[in-house]
Amino acid sequence: MRCLLCQIPLEKYLHKNGYWIYRCQNCHLGQTDLKRDYTKFVKEFYSEGYYEGDPTRSAYADYELDKPLIVKNMHKFLAFISDRKPSGKLLDVGCAFGYVVEIAKSRGYDAYGFDPSSFAAGKASELVGKNRIQEGTIQEVTYPKASFDVITMFDVFEHLQEPLADMKKLATLLKPDGIIIIATGDTRSIAARIMKRRWTFFIPPQHIFFFHRKNVAKLLHLAGLKPTAWHKVGKWLSLGYVLHLARTTGESAIASWVYTRIKKTPLMRFPLYIPMKDNMVIIAEKGGKQS
Secondary structure (H helix, E strand, O other), X not given: OEOOOOOXXXXXXXXXXXXXXXXXXXXXXXXXXOOOOHHHHXXXXXXXXXXXXXXXXXXXXXXXXXXXXXXXXXXHHHHOOXXXXXXXXXXXXXXXOOHHHHHHHHOOEEEEEEEXXXXXXXXXXXXHOHHHEEEOXXXXXXXXOOOEEEEEXXXXXHHOOOHHHHHHHXXXXXXXXXXXXXXXXXXXXXXXXXXXXXXXXXXXXXXXXXXXXXXXXXXXXXOOEEEEEEEEEEEEEEHHHHHHHHXXXXXXXXXXXXXXXXXXXXXXXXXXXXXXXEEEEEEEEEOOOOO
């Protein structure tokens, strides 16, 4: 394996969930060795269990029950662009159940979304209408070029197997003055450095690439995009979701014990603000130099 950005051989970094994560010794870009066909993988992996607490998925405890907190986080992310693009046509990449499309519409956007999961895309279609949702990966979906004012990618960027090619395609969908907003993990955050292999973003196989500010800026530049603003954010999460992550990617037996005892109680939905700020939000516009 070679670094997507530096084209030098990657070195083994850590082994988790049966997969190796490799890292570039030059730019420190991390990458999971998926060893599977990506298109088939995403269609199989992001099924009901991914959203409903399957312990082999290290994902959501109950995505639908967590909707109020998910929406709260998404409103915060959209607030970062409200002064630049308060309205217009918006595309949500990896839209899951369509919550971003729904709240973007409520904020005045003409919003659309797509997701590779047939389960998620079906849920999204029920919520916002079939005419607003497509099923497929970035390379599979079809939209007119230069048709969107805003493209959102919240907790999606790290799931892409070909992020440079994918960002190049998304750049073609932006209007000349359009912007893209991305939320992903920061491998140079304090949380990542302290937690190491137990950091919540180190979740192979679904998380494939692992970024920090410098290498993500380089990738966006190569895709024809120019980062113009950066934010570090905390997030609202339910107690059930926190425990689910801790028992899976955090490898905590204590969290697993607690989770099983509160699973069917209202405590699962107890809201927690996690101020770790290991999430970075990037706003970019057209203006980079494509490779």
